[in-house]
Amino acid sequence: MIDARELVDTKNSTQAKKIFGDQEVYEQELERIFGRCWLFLAHECMLEKTGDFITTTMAEDPVVVTRHKDGSINAFINSCSHRGNRVCTADSGNSKSFVCNYHGWVFGADGSLVDVPLAETCYHGDIDKSKLGLPKIRVESYRGFVFGCFDDDAPSLEEYLGDWGWYLDTFMVGAGEGMELIGPPMKSTLKCNWKVPAENFVGDAYHVGWTHAAALEVLGGELGMLAGNTAEIPYAQLGIQVTTRHGHGCGIIRQAASSIHVKRENYDKFNQETIPKVAEKLGEARAGLFDGHWNCTTFPSCSFLYGTNIFKVWHPRGPNEIEVWSYVLVHKGMDDATKKEVVKQAARSFGTAGTLESDDGDNMVNATSINQGTQARKNRMSSTMAHDYEGPHPEFPGIVGASFIGETSYRGFYRFYQEIMNAESWQAIHARDDEWDDMFENKDFWKNKIAGNK
Numbered sequence: 001m002i003d004a005r006e007l008v009d010t011k012n013s014t015q016a017k018k019i020f021g022d023q024e025v026y027e028q029e030l031e032r033i034f035g036r037c038w039l040f041l042a043h044e045c046m047l048e049k050t051g052d053f054i055t056t057t058m059a060e061d062p063v064v065v066t067r068h069k070d071g072s073i074n075a076f077i078n079s080c081s082h083r084g085n086r087v088c089t090a091d092s093g094n095s096k097s098f099v100c101n102y103h104g105w106v107f108g109a110d111g112s113l114v115d116v117p118l119a120e121t122c123y124h125g126d127i128d129k130s131k132l133g134l135p136k137i138r139v140e141s142y143r144g145f146v147f148g149c150f151d152d153d154a155p156s157l158e159e160y161l162g163d164w165g166w167y168l169d170t171f172m173v174g175a176g177e178g179m180e181l182i183g184p185p186m187k188s189t190l191k192c193n194w195k196v197p198a199e200n201f202v203g204d205a206y207h208v209g210w211t212h213a214a215a216l217e218v219l220g221g222e223l224g225m226l227a228g229n230t231a232e233i234p235y236a237q238l239g240i241q242v243t244t245r246h247g248h249g250c251g252i253i254r255q256a257a258s259s260i261h262v263k264r265e266n267y268d269k270f271n272q273e274t275i276p277k278v279a280e281k282l283g284e285a286r287a288g289l290f291d292g293h294w295n296c297t298t299f300p301s302c303s304f305l306y307g308t309n310i311f312k313v314w315h316p317r318g319p320n321e322i323e324v325w326s327y328v329l330v331h332k333g334m335d336d337a338t339k340k341e342v343v344k345q346a347a348r349s350f351g352t353a354g355t356l357e358s359d360d361g362d363n364m365v366n367a368t369s370i371n372q373g374t375q376a377r378k379n380r381m382s383s384t385m386a387h388d389y390e391g392p393h394p395e396f397p398g399i400v401g402a403s404f405i406g407e408t409s410y411r412g413f414y415r416f417y418q419e420i421m422n423a424e425s426w427q428a429i430h431a432r433d434d435e436w437d438d439m440f441e442n443k444d445f446w447k448n449k450i451a452g453n454k
């Protein structure tokens with residue numbers, strides 16, 4: 001077992017370069033992170049009717065997710081209890097049952113074993129189907145987003161999200177009718193470690209003006225001014241960064257939701273009409289964030305850009321490879337023309353062949369491989385930006401950084417990474433609920449800043 005305090009130094013905000021490629025680190029992540037956290041599976045809109053199913057993976061384990069006739073959503077590992085072959089080979093569909101391709105065992109939508117060929121003649125009736133169902137994975141939904149968890153000791157999904165739910169509600173509840181995900185997902189493979197895009201989405205607005213400079217110059221829009229990092233910009237007034245108890249977090253650039261859409265009339269109109277509804281439902285603090293552009297990661301590997309509305313899951317495939325699954329987020333209350341506009345704009349920027357997607361892919365792949373050089377991997381990386389410019393905020397939950405460009409949410413992501421990599425159990429994590437934010441030492445940062453602004 002690796003002591004994660006070597007991998008992450010929370011005091012000096014550094015990480016060992018080897019966290020991006022080391023096999024032993026990766027094996028520990030599979031058990032301690034992917035084996036114990038809530039992982040995104042699907043949206044309920046993909047499982048509306050009895051018998052609807054999708055297949056996905058939780059880390060490297062293939063999983064079937066189904067809508068059962070009692071209305072419940074079920075998930076189980078896509079592996080037959082006879083000799084282990086897949087019981088479902090489709091990406092999605094509607095079916096009463098799943099028949100293993102190898103010897104023909106038949107499973108119901110709740111994973112129960114319902115039929116075994118030659119049960120009377122060749123098993124001589126001596127087989128107890130009730131004991132051979134597919135073991136169920138915990139499934140819970142938050143605002144229609146369905147997650148699964150292998151660990152019975154994990155907190156409920158709502159507790160796991162914690163303060164992060166307050167932020168998610170801005171768009172998942174604020175607009176009134178909820179959100180949905182447009183699939184099937186665009187899929188691609190990247191030769192990178194899963195944490196490189198996860199940390200990028202949780203907290204990297206720093207790269208936007210540099211990595212995406214050429215794209216932003218072409219696009220113009222509200223973020224055009226970031227291109228090249230040369231314009232005089234009141235960075236501290238344009239947004240915030242957030243981290244929460246279990247590593248989830250975001251960066252929010254105010255009034256920039258549609259900034260990288262080329263065609264945006266419908267979406268802008270939707271946003272302006274919706275802001276007063278958000279204020280009424282949730283109050284002014286969140287109404288003020290509704291037309292922001294958000295980069296987000298729900299720990300460990302579910303990331304999205306609200307505004308651009310791409311929603312991504314980084315499925316690990318070894319320490320040096322991921323599958324990227326990209327969906328598009330839309331509001332249920334949008335009319336079809338607006339939904340279509342949003343889907344097109346999300347795909348052209350951050351779909352598999354998106355313009356900004358390919359800017360990022362190059363960085364993801366290189367950061368992974370160069371950090372694994374025989375000598376390089378002995379060194380460390382840093383995430384220290386603005387480490388005194390953050391703290392608890394009177395309006396916004398979690399720990400809040402002073403600008404959208406900072407590394408508060410990087411630090412929070414790796415703080416929790418260290419904690420869960422070392423924790424024996426979820427009980428050990430709960431025991432630290434009151435002290436989790438000790439590393440963010442400037443407790444009066446916002447109090448002083450707000451007093452100073454008055």
Ligand code: UNU
Nearest residue numbers: 201204205208260293295
């Ligand atoms: O590349 C990103 N994560 C990004 C791009 C974030 C905000 C705006 C544009």
Ligand code: FES
Nearest residue numbers: 206207210363367
């Ligand atoms: Fe950030 Fe080099 S400047 S990785």
Ligand code: FE
Nearest residue numbers: 207211356360
């Ligand atoms: Fe990017």
